[in-house]
Amino acid sequence: MLAWKSVSISRMGQEIFSDISLEIGQGKIVSLVGPSGCGKTTLLMIAAGLMDADSGSLECGFRNPGMVFQEPRLLPWKRAGDNMAFGLVARGQKSIDFRCRIEALAATLGLDRRDLDKYPHELSGGMRQRVALGRALVIEPDLLLLDEPFSALDIGLRQELQDLLVRQISERGLTAVFITHDLVEAARISDVIVVMDRHPRGIVYQHAMPGIPGCRPERDIFSAVGDLLAVPVVARAFRAQDIEKL
Numbered sequence: 001m002l003a004w005k006s007v008s009i010s011r012m013g014q015e016i017f018s019d020i021s022l023e024i025g026q027g028k029i030v031s032l033v034g035p036s037g038c039g040k041t042t043l044l045m046i047a048a049g050l051m052d053a054d055s056g057s058l059e060c061g062f063r064n065p066g067m068v069f070q071e072p073r074l075l076p077w078k079r080a081g082d083n084m085a086f087g088l089v090a091r092g093q094k095s096i097d098f099r100c101r102i103e104a105l106a107a108t109l110g111l112d113r114r115d116l117d118k119y120p121h122e123l124s125g126g127m128r129q130r131v132a133l134g135r136a137l138v139i140e141p142d143l144l145l146l147d148e149p150f151s152a153l154d155i156g157l158r159q160e161l162q163d164l165l166v167r168q169i170s171e172r173g174l175t176a177v178f179i180t181h182d183l184v185e186a187a188r189i190s191d192v193i194v195v196m197d198r199h200p201r202g203i204v205y206q207h208a209m210p211g212i213p214g215c216r217p218e219r220d221i222f223s224a225v226g227d228l229l230a231v232p233v234v235a236r237a238f239r240a241q242d243i244e245k246l
């Protein structure tokens with residue numbers, strides 16, 4: 001279980017959010033959505049232990065979180081396979097012991113052996129993000145924290161990687177927190193959608209999605225998004241996003 005309990009945080013005299021409580025059950029995929037600056041990444045960073053809250057507490061029953069960011073953040077001087085193995089090397093494992101494991105994982109992520117020998121600049125954006133996902137999965141995490149991992153990809157590739165991610169989460173029995181600006185993406189891959197806003201600051205709405213992530217018919221996804229946008233606090237949070245894009 002992962003739970004933020006009455007968490008408040010300010011930086012440089014500015015309140016990011018106050019008194020946020022949220023609980024995520026084992027095996028669930030929870031999406032955080034909301035306008036830029038409402039504190040989604042901050043909430044994730046607190047869960048990862050990379051930021052400390054000013055007050056409140058975090059209860060985390062997970063021991064081995066894996067993270068994926070919007071930019072793949074690969075080491076440019078290392079080949080894709082070595083980037084993927086980064087967490088294993090950091091734990092003192094020898095490449096002779098894990099080469100087969102990396103190749104098998106790469107294959108499930110749609111990368112072949114030749115891709116593993118390429119440098120990041122020789123890979124497409126989608127391939128780089130597959131490597132980043134592999135780097136997070138190879139350490140066998142029990143919790144995945146994902147900060148807009150697919151937002152830079154085009155729609156077709158995005159959907160392919162969403163399906164791939166949900167399959168990996170389900171096969172490995174992981175729990176995941178997924179940040180996105182895209183309500184359709186959230187409705188496609190999540191068990192629960194948590195909507196945050198800046199006015200008022202914090203969580204303004206939570207919605208449990210029916211059905212199984214990754215298996216929902218498109219019409220159910222779009223109808224859930226329509227229903228969500230009919231909720232005034234959700235509509236307000238998403239209107240703020242649209243205005244920012246202008």
Ligand SMILES: Nc1ncnc2c1ncn2[C@@H]1O[C@H](COP(=O)(O)OP(=O)(O)OP(=O)(O)O)[C@@H](O)[C@H]1O
Pocket residue numbers: 011012016034035036037038039040041042043
């Ligand atoms: N270390 C920091 N120092 C100062 N301000 C910070 C720090 N981290 C976050 N903030 C501020 O906190 C607010 C929330 O930032 P955060 O990145 O969590 O929002 P977000 O919802 O993830 O936004 P986006 O969707 O644009 O990534 C922003 O106003 C940001 O400038």
